[in-house]
Amino acid sequence: MTLTNRIKLSVMMFLEFFIWGAWFVTLGTFLGKNLAASGTQIGLAYLSQSIGAIIAPFIIGLIADRFFSAQKILGVLHLAGALLLWLASTAVNFNVFFSAILVYMILFMPTLALINSISFKQMKDPGKEFPSIRVLGTIGWILAGLTIGWLNWEQNSLLVFTFKTAAGASALLGIFSFTLPATPPMRKAEKTSISDVLGLDALRLLKNRSYLLFFISSVAICIPLAFYYNFTNLFLNETGMKSAAGIQSLGQVSETLFMLLIPIFFIRLGVKKMLAIGMLAWALRYLFFAYGNADANYWMLITGIVLHGICYDFFFVTGQIYTDNLAGEKSKSAAQGLITLATYGVGMLIGSLVSGPIVDAFKxxxxxxxxxxxxxxxxxxxxxxxxxxxxxxxxxxxxxSSELTIETSGH
Structure with a gap:
């Protein structure tokens, strides 16, 4: 890969996740303070992510992969997204806001796959080259949180600027996308069925009883996951934590650290133990939140946030590797698409519908x-x-586990 392309892809990753992190983390607090939204309404707003995740395969499989270059459709989606984010910032009630953010997320979620496609197209060895570029996305998310905390937008009820900032960054990425390396349609001459788009051939994995249990567990664990994404920032602000969005970025720092350590843990623990530890970490995190406060038990809040690295990497990243190894060569992509659809689509959708009414019940x-x-x-x-x-x-x-141990030792 040329240095120019490396820099372009790194900027693309940085802006992609800066845009998302700029408004998504503080969404619940914004809706509660600015639009007097209920917990149920906040859950519905976050549910837009799940709807976007469910629709994304259609946009990628039926449109992007067949008719347009990936960098061009990425540009169009982000330019349209900039307008929708600005519209969301001007909403005077929840209904107007929800309409804007729902359409926005339907357009945004496919861009997560597009940036990967653009990146992989330029790489000879994605296993070695991709992590150093993808980490710029995590840095972008972290910087967004630190900026919100530094400017005290949460304490000063100025969270409307998170959407305006994200809109500006989205417009910038939209224009910048047209300068990215050319990534032509992957399947222009092929006929694509709905089964291909949804990766239904990967459903054969569910015949494996153990994988079926893992699959169900993946959907189920996303129900409590929705509580974290939807209401942590609102919780931390009500608890009295200063610069909550900035402190929440410690979760992404932890995620980056544990991502680098995953090969070592594979050797020491193996796949099953890592999956189990990931699930247990979710339970511990919520207990720390339950009994933590901004005074004597402040450390519990920080620990709950830092546990994000174990929660996410040990379960989701390990699960993706498990799925990749279990799937046949022809259905690896389909299998990853299926597990993503199940977790961020179905699981998070159920979680958003469940968490909102529960929060309202204890208002x-x-x-x-x-x-x-x-x-x-x-x-x-x-x-x-x-x-x-x-x-x-x-x-x-x-x-x-054996393959991963050998592969890791080989590096």
Whole structure:
């Protein structure tokens, strides 16, 4: 890869996740303070991500992969997204806001696949080259959170500027996308069926009883995950934490660290134990939130945030590797698409529908009874963890762990 292309792809990754992190983390707080939204309405707003994730394969499979160059459609989607984000910032009620953000997320979620396609097209060895470029995305997300905290937008009720900032960055990326390396349609001459787009051939993996249990666990664990994404920032602000969005970026720092350490943990623990530890970390995180506060137990809040690296990497990244190893050569992409659709699509959708009414049920005059609210997802995560440990058995795990050990040792 040329230095010019490396720089362009790094800028693309940085802006992509800066845009998302600039408004997504503080969305619940913005809706609660600026539009007097209920917990149910906040859950619906975050549900837009799930709808976008469900529709994304159609946009990529039926449009982007067949008719247009990836960098051009990326540019168009981000330019349209800039207008929608600006419109969301001017909304005077929840209905107007939800309409704008729903359409925006339907356009944004496909860009996550597009930036990967553009990157991989330029790489001879993605395993070695991609991480150093992808990490710029995490840095972009972190910088967005630090900026919000540094400017005190949460404390000063100025979160409307998060959408305006994201809109400006989206417009910039939209224009910049047309300068990215050419990435022509991958399947221009091929006929693509709905089955191909949705990756339905990967459903054969569910015939494996152990993988079916993992698949169900993946959907289920995304229900408590929605509590974290949807309401953590609102919780931290009500608790009295200063610069909450900036401090939340510690979760992404932790994610980056554990991502680098995953090969070592594979050797030491193996796949099953890593999946189990990831689930257990979710339960522990919510217990820390339940009993933490901005005074003597402030460390609990910080620990709960930092656990994000284990929560995400040990379960989701490990699960993606497990899926990749179990899938046949022809259905690797389809299998990854299926697990993404199940988690960020179905699982997060259910979680958003469940978490909102629960938060509303424990609303008080001066905020919410967060202790009870967080105990609920802690209990859900705990049950999933116990069932997984007791029921999950897969001889293929040994092969996967062995291959990963050999591969890691080879580096």
């Amino acid at each position: 008080m005059a001066d905020g919410h009874n967060w202790q009870i609210i967080w105990i609920i997802p802690a209990a859900i995560s705990g049950v999933i963890f116990v069932l997984f440990v007791l029921l999950f058995r897969d001889k293929h795990i040994e092969k996967v």
